[in-house]
Amino acid sequence: MQNIWSITGRSIAVSSLAFALAACQSMRGPEPVVKSDIPTDYATQHSSGVSIAEQGYKDFFSNPQLVKVIDLALQNNRDMRTAILNIQKAQAQYNITENNRLPTLGTSAEFDRSRSKSVLTGQPVTGNVYSAGLAVTSYELDFWGRLKSLKDAALDSYLAMQSTRDATQISLISQVAEAWLQYSYANANLKLAEDTLKTQMQAYNLNKKRFDVGIDSEVPLRQAQISVETARADVGTYRTQAAQAQNALNLLVGQSVPTELLPNSTIRSVTNEKTFATGLSSDLLNNRPDIQQSAYSLSAAGANIGAAKAQLFPTISLTSSAGLASSELSDLFKSGSFIWSVAPSLNLPIFDWGTRKANVKISKVNQELALASYEKTIQTAFKEVSDALATRANIGERLDAQRSLVSATNRTYQLSNARYRAGVDGYLNVLTAQKDAYTAQQALLSLELSNLNNQIELYKTLGGGVKAYSTDQTYHQPSSAEVQSNNK
Template identity: 65%
Template sequence: MQNIWSITGRSIAVSSLALALAACQSMRGPEPVAQANIPQSYTASASGTSVAAQGYKDFFADQRLVQVLDLALANNRDLRTAALNIQRAQQQYQITANNQLPTIGASGDVLRQDQGAGAQTRYNVGLGVTAYELDFWGRVRSLKDNALDSYLATASARDATQIALIGQVAQAWLNYSFANANLKLADQTLKAQLESYNLNKKRFDVGIDSEVPVRQAQISVETARNDVANYKTQVAQAQNLLNLLVGEQVPESLLAKQRVTRITSNNTIGSGLPSELLNNRPDIRAAEYKLSAAGANIGAAKARLFPTISLTGSAGYASTDLGDLFKSGSFVWGVGPSINLPIFDWGTRQANIKISETDQQIALSDYEKSIQSAFREVNDALAVRQNIGDRLSAQKRLVDATNTTYKLSNARFRAGIDSYLTVLDAQRTSYASEQGLLLLEQANLNNQVELYKTLGGGIKANTSDAVQQQPSSAERKAATTK
């Protein structure tokens, strides 16, 4: 009889474990289809392969900037925090994955009791499986899928942080360069204004002109001095921002003290097709992982409608005499399932399913919006790119015209033909046009950086580097059902 019960008990245990391993039927429903409704091409023409395929070391032409970017990727605190978030999500996924396996622990106890026949001591030692859930309905696996998608979303968020950081550092580096260029222009203007002031003062002192031109020249001098002080402040602030983004003091040898004329080695910047944004932009990929995680939550919520079946087992030795604990005949074992099914929960489980389904719709909306936002960012950058060349050409012609006007007006003033007011007006116009040209040149270079960033460039250091994208739990599910 004992053998029969022993065989039956082993059969139950083995069958239960087999069912637990073979079951795990996912309860998640069909995955929603995203409808981003974006055109198949960009509004502005930008033919050729997307520059996002290039590594940042190949895209950027100035090696000083490349070295600054390397420093930023190694020391930036935001990027470091993003990497730590990945580690945290990875450990959380490992914990959730471990829940699919039984927890085995060792135990031992000594029990002293008196049941009317005299006090008796019982010794126990053994191994046990504590409340191992048999995942018939896929609840634990759905939670594991959710944790996996959350981990992958965090990893994609880190990539998005890197892309944003590369764009910010490049533009801050350019900002420092052009702040110095504006400071140099203001210094040159101040020197010219001082010469005009001294000339007008001499003319006033000998009685040729009135005091009005002297004061007009003085106004221009003080205005130029104010600009010099302002640009010195901008240079210092630009350097402070660059140091903050890099995470340490940027060496002076890596700073661009002169105006940068070229930021990339590309003669033309291709954008590829809008569909490529789905693979190149990690922020879109992160939204897709979050959508998949929401679907896994639905599966976990639906599984709670069904009974929770757990298995508890133990094996070890028991004896009333410590010396006989490990002798033959002292081995004992036990295994038994438990079931938990709430009968009345006042609709709580159904409400949780509705919440999970609503969360999935929110995630779907966020995913579609991330695609639309990325498309709009690229289109905005391309719109600037389409017209920046004409604006630069016009501004350069304007600078030539205003400089010539200033030289002619100054010559006529010195010859006594025109008043100083004409010179003053021409000088102000020339100075403003020079400032406008610097702003446009900086905007042109910033736009190239912005386009590279919005297309998803910056994840790779070198173009030859491979970028592997892990499939979400929804994609894994679709692959297994084909």
């Protein structure tokens, strides 16, 4: 019995040593270097104070109705639910790869009855064997770090899913805010069209009276009628747009938005911010979850290279068991019935027609693809911020010019209408002036909406929206590549 336990102890010691050595091995290669043509700053002049992305969305957006609508969307939107479910799936997959590095322990109880011929007498012999015990089934000794690499890849994929969820939240917040504003400005355009229709109806009635008493010909009357019908068509168009904007908002929120949360007047501002600072260019890399997602995917690709390389080497597995066995059930737990076995195995395909080497090549190509995607994501992020800044740089001047244009066209319409009533000019001048004033007011509403959407777009492209409040803390877990680099 002493010899048995001595052999078993040495086996356990050897296995533990192998396990410890395996934990230190990794065959992933050096991480690729990001090319130097990645932008280091924005192409447009900007304010480099603390980035507005550091603000939580509940602090950035100043309208309480809008904040409540955003909260409803984060709770009910189906894309957010999908992103959360994908995180749960990735977490379960990571748990599986983590468990694969540990021995699987099972219990068994067996009864074997067999009939054979006795070697000594040549007569048939019937025998029974009762057994019960514990077993470690096919535990792979991870000498080359294959299982560790697979675990690292699964962890990076899980972290990438978390970043995807954050990116989905940022996109959803901006879409909800823009749809909420679209509803407000569709109604503003509807009110403008209704007011214009009312004015045109008054002009039509006046021209009809002048025609009925013989002051004017039928031409001014029909010109006024054209304006009335055009205004009626616009009213129908903007009613449709308002309904569609509400439908789009309901879809984003995942339910019908309560009436009290819909804007009941034209929204002139969505934030109290006056200076839209971008922060340092390096802040963008930290604040944009889509960039983080690409970085995690790149790290996962590196880990898969390590797993593919490890398959070029032998796979060493260990199967062991210990328990009790007896030919009689009553003797199963008596002294002397203890049995054990340790069965290491080595598996190395000799001819696989280059399959394993091809897998290594595929994993390296996948890493190159992930690197290109990472670089493209960074370039796209800088481009989006620069585009938003370009709009921001000129939107104020455009608004001032458009407001002056509205004032001038309104005054021209008033003067033309007065001259027509005084009999100095014909009605065509009134129609032209009224059309110019109406078009200028529509353009002003469109530009005001663009200004608000630009503020939202800049907040989104800088990575704002992950936090609810500015005081909230965010933590980005390092990828397996960063962990390996820090441990060197």
